[in-house]
Each structure stands twice: as structure tokens, then as C-alpha cells.
Amino acid sequence: MNMERNPASGCVTSRREIRRQDRRDAILTVAARSFLEQGYAGTTMSGIAATLGGSKGTLWNYFGSKEELFAAVIDHVTIEYRAGLSEILAEPCDDLRLTLKRFCTGIMDKVTTPDAISLHRLVVAEAGRFPEMGRIFYDRAPLQTYVLLAEFLEGVMARGLIRAEEPMQAARLLVTLCVSGYQQKMLMGLIETATTPMIAAEVERATDLFMRAYALEDGTPS
């Protein structure tokens, strides 16, 4: 009676399965918070069960071990992370330099978020024991960024606005120039946050350097 056939996906979605999905999401949310804030070793299954309000048995009903839960969390959280990326490439405007600055600022805003830093730390910290986590994160976050920017740069190169050379590498290098400085300092705990003017200045430096390096060889102004 309460069984619905979802016409779009064609799969059965009983009330039970919906609830189960909700519950799973709730667990993932709570677990994500804990892993991001306390790290892997600092997170306890008992603690998660406690803040969930349920019992430990239920937790193990969904995830067979701490490692399994951790994997699911990384998966879940990086998918969210990537979802935020698509919005970043603002509508390109006529001014190339300005468009790049907007793009870079968007990335910086995202990457210097406390959550982003925590996630980055977590992945790096556990990449030794769980190499798949590194792969998952890299493919969904940095790589996606490079690809997005590379596609844009390829168009710009084709229109002869900048030196036409390895768009993917160019994208990676530009992002690196923007992001590395403060990211490094935040990962190492030297600073807590990157303020808007700090970000603006760094983006300025990076895009200027990039534009000079990718200017056309003849005297044509870009």
C-alpha cells in the first residue's frame, strides 16, 4: 500500500527505504562533522552514536566498521564539495583578466573554508592508510577545478587572446599560484582564516603573473 513506483527511476521506494536513506544521511552528516573536526583517530563510534541519539547497534547496522563509515563520509563529503564547484565559473565577461580574477576568487573562497581545510587535512593524513580516499578526493576536487578552468582557457586560446599552449597545465598552474600560499599556511595552522583583502591581493598577484606569462609574443595587447 505504501509502496510507490517511482516512474523516473523505475525503482521501488517503500516508506522503509526512504527512512533508511534518511537515517543513513543523518549518520553521515554527524560522522562527517566529527571526522572533520576531530580527525580519524579522534572520532569514536560511540561518540557518533551518542550525538545521533540512537544506539550503537543501529550504527553497525548501517556501516560494518569504522573504516567503512570513514570511506562513506569521504565519498559523501567530496561529492558535496564538487557540487559547489560548478557554480564558481562565473559567466565570462568581456574582460579576460577580470573573468580569471572572479574565477580565482571563487576558488579561493571555497578552498580556504574551515571545512575545506579540515577535509584536505583529513585526506592527506589518512592517504597513507587509505589510498583510495586520496584518489576520490583528488578526482572530485582539484582535478575538477583544473578541468573546468582548462576548458575555458582552451576557448580563450583558440580565440587567440593568449598564448596557445597546454590548457590543462596552464589551468593547473594558475590555480596553484592562487591557492597554494594561504592553503599551505592554513593547513599548517599558521593562520586561521584568509580575509577578503588577503585573498584579493593574492589573486591579483597570481593572475598578473599568469597573464604576463601567457601574453602573446608579438606586441599585441591582450
Next chain:
Amino acid sequence: MNMERNPASGCVTSRREIRRQDRRDAILTVAARSFLEQGYAGTTMSGIAATLGGSKGTLWNYFGSKEELFAAVIDHVTIEYRAGLSEILAEPCDDLRLTLKRFCTGIMDKVTTPDAISLHRLVVAEAGRFPEMGRIFYDRAPLQTYVLLAEFLEGVMARGLIRAEEPMQAARLLVTLCVSGYQQKMLMGLIETATTPMIAAEVERATDLFMRAYALEDGTPS
């Protein structure tokens, strides 16, 4: 009788103190290996004592807690790390581009070492709980590198060979361009090692980009 007065430092160096120093070093060496390879949580005091051969009591005689030992290890290991840096800035030759490439290659060789990667991971992983570790590492490793290169670049700028602008920032950006790509991949466990040709290609890309960006504005060839 076996007490010597060291004329240089003016401090007493009894046989006992020498032994103590040796012992301390031995502990640090063993502990460093364990922390680098197993991480903080994966390292056990009992394990260290066991591979040392001695007893646990002795270990606590030297370091009052695991955290204290960890701090000492980071300190010790980053000092060694920095010591290796001074050798890197090869004697500058006439060709600026070549000198930069040598410098960058030296840095890359050092930074992609398994130990360097492990240390980097360790610092990033624990920077949340032990912020001082981040500071110690940053000041001794990346910052030193930037300073070293910045001094060199300042000279080059003064001689009018490249655009004269913020040598410290220039140094940081060049190092970042070289290092970030493979460092990121190694930290995340995507690749195990960076081969010589890989490094050479990356250094080529980075220095080319840098030289184009810092070329003088008039048509003078650098």
C-alpha cells in the same frame, strides 16, 4: 677524573652526559622512523621501547609523555631537513635560467623524498592539535627555501636581468610552481615517487613560465 671542561662552550661534559646525549639521539632516531612511517596514532611508546631494546622506564626517563617525544622528534627532524637545504643553492653560473633550473631541481629532489612527504603529512595531520609543530616546520623548511631563493633573485633584479618586483613573493611563487603539482599528488597517495624526467619536465614548465612573467618589459632579451 673523566670530567672534561670544554673550552669552546665552557660547559662540563662528563662521560655520563655524553652517554645521555647519545641515548637521547638514539631514541629520537627510532621514534622519528616510527612517527614518519606510522603516523602519530599509529606509533606506540611500547613499540619504540621495544625496538630500542631498552625498557619503558628509560624512555619515560627521557621524555615525559608521548606528546613531548613527538615535539622533540619534529624539532629534530626539521633541523636535519633544513640542514640539507643550504647545499641546494648551487653555485650560480652565467646562465640565469640554468641556475634557476638547478635550484628548482634540487628542491624538487628533496621535497619528493619519501621522508619529506611523510614529514609533510605528519605536520599537516597534527597541525590542528599541535599548532607549534606547524610553525616549527614552516619556519625551517618552506620559509628557508623562499628566503634563500629570494636573496638570489634580489641580486638578479638589482643587476637588471629581470623585472624588479617583490623578490620574496617571486621566490615563493616560483617554488610553488615547481613543487605543488607532484607534492600534491604524493601527499594524497596518487603516486609513490617522482622520477627524474618527471621532475625535469615540471621544472622546465615552471621556470619557463616564471621567466616569461618576469622578463623585462622592453624588448631586451634576458
Next chain:
DNA sequence: TCATAACCGTACCATAGAGTACGCTTTTTA
């Protein structure tokens, strides 16, 4: 030679945390 500091081995304590067992209650389905 004698006092002492360091060291060894071993046994021990206390705590924490992953994972299990089980009996009772609630929700869902048919």
C-alpha cells in the same frame, strides 16, 4: 671503595574504544 644515577625486565594499572549480545519497543507492510 662507596654512593648514586641510569638502566633493565617484568609485571601491573587504568582507561578507552571497537564491536557484540540480547531483550524489549516501535514502525512498516501485507
Next chain:
DNA sequence: TAAAAAGCGTACTCTATGGTACGGTTATGA
């Protein structure tokens, strides 16, 4: 309305590990 699935709470097991205690031994220094 009855069977079944999921959940709850609580108590429990088992193992790992940081840290301590202690009695006997060796190296060191005066």
C-alpha cells in the same frame, strides 16, 4: 491485525596502549 523489520538501551567482551612501580644490575664519579 499479525508478522517482520528496524531501532533502542544497556550491559558486556576484548584488546591496545599510555603510563607506573619496583627490585635487581651496571656504569660513573668522587
